[in-house]
Amino acid sequence: MSENLVALFQNIGLTEGKAKETAKNKNLAPTLERVINTAGFQDKPSEKSTGALLYHLASTITPAAAPHIDYIAEAIRDSKLTTSDQVSAAIKFVSNKKDIDAAAFNEECGVGVVVTKEDVNKAVDTYTETVKDKLIKDRYKYFGLFFAGVKNIPSLKWANGGDIKEAVDAKMLEVLGPKDERDVVVKKKKEAKPEAKVVEVVDVLKAPDMFFEGELSKLHKPGENPQIKPELMQEHLKATGGKYVTRFPPEPNGFLHIGHAKAININFGLAAAHNGICNLRYDDTNPEAEEERYFESILEIVKWLGFTPSEITYSSTHFQRLYELAIELIKKDQAYICHCTGEEIQMHRGGPERGPRTACVHRNRPISESLELFEKMKNGGFEEGEAILRMKMDLESGNPQFWDLVAYRVLKAHHHRTGSEWVIYPTYDYTHCLVDSFENISHSLCTVEFTQSRPSYYWLCDALEVYKPVQWEYGRLNITNTVLSKRKIAELVKKGYVFDWDDPRLFTLPAIRRRGVPPQAINNFIHTLGVTKSDTVIEVTKLDAFIRDYLNETAPRLMGVFDPIKVVIENLPEGYEQILTVQNKPRDPSMGEHTIPFTREVWIDGSDFREVDDKDFFRLAPGKTVGLLNVPCPITCTKVIKDDAGKVIELVVRYEDAKGFKPPKTYIQWVAESPKHGSPVRLDEVRLFERLFNHSNPQDKREVPGGYLSDVNPNSLKIEKGALVEVGLWDIMDRWAKSSQSKTDFEAMRFQLIRIGYFCVDKDSDLGDFKSNLENSIKNKAKKIVLNKTVGLQVSSTLKSKD
Incomplete structure (x- = not known):
């Protein structure tokens, strides 16, 4: 670590500790050094706000935008870009561009755009007229939707969030007057120990914005919490500028789990909603349990969920x-x-x-x-x-x-x-x-098990006469059919019930990520649940349904077969080839398209053929006709070939003439045999996951008297070998190799295997040296391909019986 680098980083306002940490970061340090030198602050300090923007640029620049990093750094230096939103817009604008059109850059990034408080007030006035009836009807309960609507006004894209909040508050007061009995939420008498609520996804989709309605709307504003000495608050507000300051403070003694996703969203989300800041703080006071891999994983997961800490701090x-x-x-x-x-x-x-x-x-x-x-x-x-x-x-x-x-x-x-x-x-x-006090945290947010700790939290701050943040508690998020305890997960790993802490059957966030669940799906799910004071227990099937719905909108479709049977089309000539153009998602042209070969020899799945036909079976059987997805004409089975053991190894079929032929009732997936196109893609493993535990609560001694280990489902993992997938998988892999920043996020290659489920590529795959010569397809480099099942398709009982 260079002392010169530490001094350079301190020039832009980093603390000594932060500067040292950044100087050790082999990826970030050279990039930050470059932008500081480009901006001309190698020998003089910058304004703190300018330094923060340079750091934001260096830590979020993408490979596609990297050639123009100097242009953006100079724009920051010249005060053309004055907010992190503008810097993010700049990175997006310059991506994959050869040359920069200055006028277009300025327009897209809001350069020179000044949105005054007067502008904000006028926009709020205009918007109010469009929703006035609804506002008067719902009164202050309408605040969240009203605020969100104003935020989405195009002319306010670059407005200060605080100005918007102030204008909205003033307008509601003008239209509605002060809050009265109509705005009071009538609470039921609080029970001694509220029961955890099982939330249905259909209900939570109606939940209000969690930062401006419900429990979080009751939080005090910075500066409103009393202190043992008034000057302590004055010093705090001077240090923070009156901003919301939160922190996510994990102990680095294990991997984060699904419950932490809620904590991350609440802490980072509350700060962002009020134009504040949120730090990632490692509560590293237990050296016996802390490991470097936990520190690295925590930061990686926070970033994977889409959040960037304003600062990374340590209790130590x-x-x-x-x-x-x-x-x-x-x-x-x-x-x-x-x-x-x-x-x-x-x-x-x-x-x-x-x-x-x-x-x-x-x-x-x-x-x-x-x-x-x-x-x-x-x-x-x-x-x-x-x-x-x-x-x-x-x-x-x-x-x-x-x-x-x-x-x-x-x-x-x-x-x-x-x-x-x-x-x-x-x-x-x-x-x-x-x-919390040292870091000038305005809102110390934690889960309800710390409610009893709040008085002692305040006692210690007052005893030492230091600034006292407000502690506020919210209910935990739990999932059925799993355990989240670090000790219990460690036992599962130690005894070989799971591979490691990121085994996709677990609900640690690394495990959920490896299973192929998109971070956006997790964040959206958390937001639909909202924030309450009671613990929330989610049925795992409901979480799966939410993930499935998200992937249904975003995942491209591919064809694949797990139990391949060779099919030879007898009336097509040797060497026959037809290139078919297939939409990545049917009836959604915006998702793009890809091509696949159709040849004389194809593979279908064994489940789509029966040697003995049945009136309720609509797929392939001797003498029966079925459609092949995306192929113009159907096929009819004319011959069945078996090996010496009597197993079906090949089907001979006839390619029918589409003219005058009755459309088949069913279409099945298939994969072509075409070596020159890299078809089929031969998979080494497909890992199919089921619930790790049989019972909803494996820790309930009444239901599971033998303890949670006795409840482990022995059939929670099934491995399929020899599966085949169409060449669209090569397209997905090549796009990933060219666009991925980390080159390790294999799970970002997500897709639906039609009629089977949603899958992703596992990190155990060996795609060869895909980083070099990106023009050469991965199909020429891949040595091992492993897929993980993310979630299955939702199939009705009717389809199950007939198709």
């Missing part, structure tokens, strides 16, 4: 400051060194019988003694478990989160960032709220 960056504040807490007689064992602490808290709580013998030791012992802890004078620092809270409180929580413990473990510098580490209960 603040170890020294956290330590110093712990000393302050001791000096205030609000923390003490304790030598109790875990069992002793439990007994002092009332034990299993929940009896009276008592102070341990160490609670009232002299301040000077605790200070001396804490220093001894820091210097390695205690072994693990011999001493802890506890916060002196309120043992009489009914809230367990006030029962003298542990702030520091001894851990003689190597830390991925600080090495062996520290042998004491702060706990989550101590670290979380203070780092």
Whole structure:
């Protein structure tokens, strides 16, 4: 890592820690260095806003736009591009262009466009007239749709989001007056422990915008949460400019799962909805469980979902400051060194019988003694478990989160960032709220299991007289027929029930990604669920239905056969070839088209032939006629050829004349035999996945008394070998190779195999050296092709019985 690079990156406003981290990034560092030099800030600091845009450019530039990166950097330097939206528009505009038309660039990217508050107010006035009846009818419940409609006004494309929000608020107040009893949402009496709700997809599609209606609409604005000292809020607002500041703070001790997708969407989405910022913060205070692969995977998944952190931070960056504040807490007689064992602490808290709580013998030791012992802890004078620092809270409180929580413990473990510098580490209960404070978080969003922690969160901030963010809780997202616990997934991996943490049968986000689920489908699904205070349990079949509906609109169609039977068309000549043009999606020309060969020899699936016909079977049988998809004329089976064991290995058919021939009732998929076209595409494996667990809740001891491992479905994976697919797969692979930025996102090659299901290419495939000579098709390089089934087709019972 070059010290010159670190200094250069600090010129554009990166903190020292961020600059060092960026300098280590082999992909980002040279790109950022180039744009800084192009913009002329190698020897002088830039404005912070300009630096942020240069960083945004370097971190989001695509290969297709890279030749024009200097042009965009200069536009940022010259203040032609002043927002991240404009930079993103610029990247999109210059992609795949040989030359840049300056006038067209300026127009497409909003260069010189100034949208004043007056412009915004006029647009809001005009729009209001078009929806006034609806607004008056629904009153403040209409806010989300009203705001979204205004945001979509073309003339406001480059307007400041805060100005739009202000204008909308003012207009609603003008038209409706202040909120009154008509706008009060009547709540039912809150039950002690609400039941988790199973959400039907058909219901959630009607959910309102989750950032402007429902629970999130009740959040305070930045600056409205009280502080123990008013000047703390003044300093906070000065640092943030009054913006919404959120963070996604995972512990890097495992892979993210589907529940985290909700947290990511809420934290990044809330900030974006209010023109704020969201950081990715690694809560790296447990060195024994943290691994580099978890850090890398978390960032990769956040980006895969489409979010870019404003800054990547680490709790460990603040170890020294956290330590110093712990000393302050001791000096205030609000923390003490304790030598109790875990069992002793439990007994002092009332034990299993929940009896009276008592102070341990160490609670009232002299301040000077605790200070001396804490220093001894820091210097390695205690072994693990011999001493802890506890916060002196309120043992009489009914809230367990006030029962003298542990702030520091001894851990003689190597830390991925600080090495062996520290042998004491702060706990989550101590670290979380203070780092939120250090980073000027305006809204600390977390799931409902932390509701009891909110008072202790506030207690610690006030005790140390630091800025106090607001903590707000939302319900967790859970899925049926799976487990999300890191410990349980680790056990599944260790005992060989699944390949790894990204096995497509799991619901970790790497696993969901590997299964071929598009990130947009996950984000859209989260948004349809909305945000509530109750945990949400989604039937896995409902999630599958949502994924299926999304892929139905976006995935190209291919033909493939899993159990190939050779078909020879007897009345076509040897060497016959017809090139057919096939739409990538029937009745949707916007999806494009591809070509496939039709030859004398083709392959059909074994399930589409029966040697003994049946009146309810409408596919191929001796003497029976069936259509081949996209082929002009149908075929009739005239002969069946078997091997010595009596297995059907070849069918001889007649190609019928379309004139005067009655159209067949059924059309089946097929794949041509044409080596010069690379047909068929021969697959090494097709992995077909079913539910990993048999029961909806494999952790319910009433339904699964033997434990979750006893509920594993032994038939959750079936591997098909020898399957064949049409040459349209080569087209999909070649397009991917030319457009993909990472060259590792094999799962982005998604498609529907007609009448079978939706599939993607698995990372276990070996496509050869596809990065070099992109003009040479992958069909000439591929060594191994593996497909994963993403989700099946929804087939009615009628079709199942007849077709």
